[in-house]
Amino acid sequence: MKTISKTDGNFSFAKASDSKEIAGGAVPGYESTETTHFSVVDKEGNAVAITTTLNNSYGNRVVVDGAGFFMNDEMDDFSVKPGVPNAYGLIGTEANSIRPNKRMLSSMTPTIIEKDGKLLMVVGTPGGSTIITSVFQVIINVLEHNMTMQQSVDALRFHHQWLPDRTVFEQGAFTEKTIKKLQERGYNLEMQKNTIGRMDCILVLPNGKLEGGADVRSDDTAVGF
Numbered sequence: 001m002k003t004i005s006k007t008d009g010n011f012s013f014a015k016a017s018d019s020k021e022i023a024g025g026a027v028p029g030y031e032s033t034e035t036t037h038f039s040v041v042d043k044e045g046n047a048v049a050i051t052t053t054l055n056n057s058y059g060n061r062v063v064v065d066g067a068g069f070f071m072n073d074e075m076d077d078f079s080v081k082p083g084v085p086n087a088y089g090l091i092g093t094e095a096n097s098i099r100p101n102k103r104m105l106s107s108m109t110p111t112i113i114e115k116d117g118k119l120l121m122v123v124g125t126p127g128g129s130t131i132i133t134s135v136f137q138v139i140i141n142v143l144e145h146n147m148t149m150q151q152s153v154d155a156l157r158f159h160h161q162w163l164p165d166r167t168v169f170e171q172g173a174f175t176e177k178t179i180k181k182l183q184e185r186g187y188n189l190e191m192q193k194n195t196i197g198r199m200d201c202i203l204v205l206p207n208g209k210l211e212g213g214a215d216v217r218s219d220d221t222a223v224g225f
Helices: 128-143 149-154 176-184
Strands: 036-041 047-052 111-115 118-123 167-170 189-192 200-204 210-214
Touching (some): 036 200, 118 128, 128 149, 149 200
């Protein structure tokens, strides 16, 4: 019998396989390892913002029998007890304690914004505890700084979540001058190489056309019809 190979997939209990003949398999499609968000506007102007999550990788490691998907582990979003952080370092209180028939807190922030009763923006992102600040900063970039949707999504971001008492920021988000001034004021700063959020957003332009903004930090995509 042959050993495992890259092509024939044969296996023998009688002889050790040659590791050089073994390669990773091709996984059909794409599966995100964490939270996923998508924003949609159809030709009639109907808008949907959906954020869904396993929470941590592989959720609670339980696969639904016969269905082929994992259950999430969002029980982590409850406070196990006051003062004890969850997987994202968030500190909860008694108000977020585990109780029957109660929904845990969540940072997921799928957002639809209207202006004068008409659709303006559809916004959202994965990112755990950084979701709320990412969504807020992107919205402010459009409304207050007059950025396009893509410019707003591309802009580097920062995040503070109360505890731990530190401000994390994407590499390049702050100038050296800004960093020095913030440190002089007592801010604890921490630069991170990975991204803060992965925004997928839609802006309705004054002429009624739609501008999609997909995060260049990852494999996010904006498509039109």
